[in-house]
Amino acid sequence: MNEENQQSIDALLPPCPEEPQESDCYGSGCSPCVFDIYHLQLIEWQKQCNEIRCNERCRSETTDTESDKPLLSQIKFSPFQLLSVQQHTHDTFIYSFQAVRASSEQDLRSHDIKYTHVKEPLDIKVGQHLIMRYNIDENQNGFLTRAYTPISDLKSSRMGQFEVLIKLYEHGKMSKYIQNLKENDIVEWRGPFGNFKYVPNSYRHLLIFCAGTGIAPMYPIAKFIVENDSDETFVQMLFACKSFEDILFRDEMQQLALYWNFSAVIFLSRVESPLQSQARYGEIIRKGKMDKSVIHEHLAGKTLQRVLVLICGTKSFNKDMINYVKQIGVQDENIHLF
Ligand SMILES: Cc1cc2nc3c(=O)[nH]c(=O)nc-3n(C[C@H](O)[C@H](O)[C@H](O)COP(=O)(O)OP(=O)(O)OC[C@H]3O[C@@H](n4cnc5c(N)ncnc54)[C@H](O)[C@@H]3O)c2cc1C
Structure with missing residues (x-):
């Protein structure tokens, strides 16, 4: 492959995850620490880069017509x-x-295309x-x-x-x-x-911890499972946001809750009015953050090898959740970080 081709492939690669500074580590023995999370992100990034390089090499060996692309x-x-x-x-x-x-591909930016x-x-x-x-x-x-x-x-x-x-x-x-x-x-x-692959019935429980727009990958996953009659996995979604007006997929979560194998708990970190006044029928809403006791409560009584934990939120939310579930004994292979 010539240098020009190599450069054009390099331009397609996703940005490399940012290495944490020594000062990002509080030195309090967190497990996983920011460097563990960086290491996981680096592995995922390398996988994506390899996949792109491999696909690009295959593509350059074939000459597609427009409709074959x-x-x-x-x-x-x-x-x-x-x-x-x-x-x-x-x-x-x-x-x-x-x-x-x-x-015609050459005209992509022309206005009259x-x-x-x-x-x-x-x-x-x-x-x-x-x-x-x-x-x-x-x-x-x-x-x-x-x-x-x-x-x-x-x-x-x-x-x-x-x-x-x-x-x-x-x-x-x-x-x-x-x-x-x-x-x-x-x-x-x-x-x-993204390397998340879901195989129906491979776990007994799917436990989802998400915050803000971190619910975006989780909603279609939960929907996919509950709408599949032959999938008997229980899905529990714990969603965190600031206030009632920030609840995402509120109607959709209520629809999913009509299925026997879905339940959701919404955590609001900044609410002033009494919860009952704005909560809808059947909604489970709690004040405060998702802390270790909440995670413990939702993992209690479950066989941890049969639980898959999905996590998606801000950096600090992800770090806390990984920390909590690991402390409770969930193994790496039962945790997927988005
Ligand atoms: C794999 C992946 C999937 C994503 N999926 C979605 C999705 O489905 N929907 C969606 O809305 N976003 C999603 N995001 C986030 C999205 O890519 C952008 O980061 C976001 O839209 C902000 O981009 P921006 O250029 O508008 O803001 P920027 O210019 O990048 O940031 C502006 C300011 O906003 C704040 N900010 C930016 N992003 C966030 C954040 N996520 N949480 C808190 N503060 C933030 C920062 O503090 C910053 O100062 C995803 C990110 C990743 C890595």
């Missing part, structure tokens, strides 16, 4: 058309995208994420990329569609771009990434 690929950004934007909570929105093909919808399957598994790219400086080829997790079901995916729930941050770089998106705009995506 995959609609979504890990190595190359593909255009998707924004179908709709729906407000979900005060600061989150659901964006729905449709796979399209351009008449024609795109046609392609209703063919996208191979996105539950819990996987995609990377969105935005060209912040066309002259300099400066791109901004961010990861988002499809929340839509397999039915949409079979029709070349996916939905993402995005929280918009006031000063967020990508948030500013996303805020200005309009229906029919073309947005570039690549993926899917």
Whole structure:
């Protein structure tokens, strides 16, 4: 492979995880410590890089016609058309995208280009994420990329569609771009990434600890399990956010709770009004944070080898949760960090 090809592949690789500073470690013997988490992230990053390099080598050996090209690929950004934007909570929105093909790839950035919808399957598994790219400086080829997790079901995916729930941050770089998106705009995506593989009935209990938009990979996983009649796994979702107005997938969690094998507990860290006044029928809402006693309570009485723990939240949330479940005796192979 020549140097130019090598450079173009290197440009596709995800950013290397940031190594923690010595000062990030409190020196209090945490298990896992920030360096253990960094090590796990590094292994996952290396796996993704190897996969991309391998796919790219295979791809360069074949000359695809436009219609043979995959609609979504890990190595190359593909255009998707924004179908709709729906407000979900005060600061989150659901964006729905449709796979399209351009008449000629060279014209991708031209304004008068024609795109046609392609209703063919996208191979996105539950819990996987995609990377969105935005060209912040066309002259300099400066791109901004961010990861988002499809929340839509397999039915949409079979029709070349996916939905993402995005929280918009006031000063967020990508948030500013996303805020200005309009229906029919073309947005570039690549993926899917993530090594979570779910095999029905391989565990008795799936225990989900998530915070904020960390619920994005968890909702489709829970839905996938409870909608499968032959999957007898119990799913317990513990979701943390600040207040009632920040609860994500509230209606959807209530729908899932109609199934015999799903339950959810919502933890609100900043609530003033009495919980009963805003809690809905059947909702289990608690004040405060998810601490070790909460985790203990939900693992008590379960055979730990038959429990799979899924964790997704902020860095500090993830670190705390991993710490708690490990202290209780859950083994590494029974923990998946998103
Ligand atoms: C694998 C993966 C999957 C993801 N899936 C989703 C998803 O489905 N939906 C979604 O909304 N986001 C998701 N994210 C986060 C997303 O990629 C961006 O980080 C987020 O949208 C902010 O980007 P930005 O450019 O707008 O903000 P930035 O310019 O990167 O940050 C602006 C400010 O916002 C704060 N901030 C940024 N991100 C967070 C955060 N996650 N939590 C708390 N504060 C934050 C920072 O303190 C920063 O000062 C995912 C991230 C990863 C790694």
